[in-house]
Amino acid sequence: MIDCEGLVKIFKSDGVEVVALQGLNLKVEKGEMFAIIGNSGSGKSTLLNILGGLDRPTAGKAIVGNWNLLEIGEKELVDYKRNTVGFIWQNNSRNLLPYLTVLENVETAMMVAGGCDSAYAKQLIEWVGLTPRINNKLTQLSGGEQQRTAIAISLANRPSLLLADEPTGSVDAQTSDQIMGIFRKLNKETGVTVVIVTHDLSLARKVDRVVAIRDGMTSSEMVKRSPLLASEEDDPSAGEHEEYAVVDRFGRLQIPIELRERIGIKDKVKLTAEGSKITIELPEPS
Ligand SMILES: Nc1ncnc2c1ncn2[C@@H]1O[C@H](COP(=O)(O)OP(=O)(O)OP(=O)(O)O)[C@@H](O)[C@H]1O
Secondary structure, rough: EEEEEEEEEEEEEEOOOEEEEEEEEEEEEOOOEEEEOOOOOOOOHHHHHHHHHOOOEOOOOOEEEEEEEEOOOOHHHHHHHHOOOOEEEOOOHHHHOOOOEEEHHHHHHHHHHHHOOHHHHHHHHHOOHHHHHHHHHHHOOOOOHHHHHHHHHHOOOOEEEEEEEEEOOOOOOHHHHHHHHHHHHHHHOOOOOEEEEEHHHHHHHHHOOEEEEEOEEEEEEEEOOOOOHHOOOOOOOOOOOEEEEOOOOOOOOOOHHHHHHHHHOOOOOEEEOOOEEEEEEEEOOO
C-alpha cells in the first residue's frame, strides 16, 4: 500500500533550509494497522502530510497504491485526497461542524466526497459506538465522542488509507484505549490500512508493527511477537513487541545514540560474523 524509499523533504523559509526527512524508508502492506513513533521534530507529521497529499516530497520514492506522490499532477492530487485517504488530526475541530448532529456531520462529509449513503453513515456511527448519540449536536458531545465522530467522518469517502496524527493526544488514557479499539475494529471491518502517528509508546500495544523515526529516518522497527487474540484485547500485558534495527537496501544500519555512547563508538567499528550473528565492537587501539 505504501512504499517510500530514500524519501526527502526539505522546507525552505527565509533562505534557511530544514531537512525534515532525510532518506526515509517505509513499507506498509495493504490492510495493515501500523504506528509511527518518534520524538518531537523527528519528522512524523511531515511524513503523514506527504502520505496524505497535503505536502509534496522533495525527492525519493513515495508510492501509495497506484499513485506516485512525487510525480502526481495537481488535478490527480485532488482526486487522490478525495478518494484514497482519510485524515484524523489531534485537533478534530478541523473537520467537524459543531452545530450539526453526528449523522448530519457524517452525511455532509459524504456529500462533499460525491454522494450521500445514509445507511453507510449509520453503519460508520455504529462502528464508532455513537448510535445512541446519532441525533445529538456536536456541541453536546464530550471530547472523546467528538473524536469518534471525526473518525466516522474520515471514513465517509471510503478511503483505502486512514492517516491519524496524534489521534489520542487530547483525550484521557481510557478514551485513548477506546479510540485505538475503534481503529482496530474499522481496520478489521473495512480492511482500511491504518497509519497512526504518536509519541506514546503505550499505544503501540494496540498495533502489530511500529516504526520509530529519528532525525527524519526510520531507525528501528518493533514487531508484535504474535497477533493479539480477541480475548487478549483488553489485557495490557499481552502482545509484546520485539525491537529490530532497520537495515536499508545498501546494508546501512543505524546504531542508536544510547548504544553508541555506552560502548564509546565514534567513527569505526569492527564487525565479526559467527554463525547467524554479527558482533559489533570497538577497534583495537593502534
Ligand atoms: N512548514 C515548515 N517549514 C519549516 N520547517 C518545518 C515545517 N514543518 C516542519 N518543519 C520542521 O521539520 C522538522 C520535522 O517536523 P515535524 O512536524 O514533521 O515533526 P514531528 O515529529 O511531527 O514533531 P511533533 O511530534 O512535535 O509534531 C522540524 O524540525 C520542524 O521544525
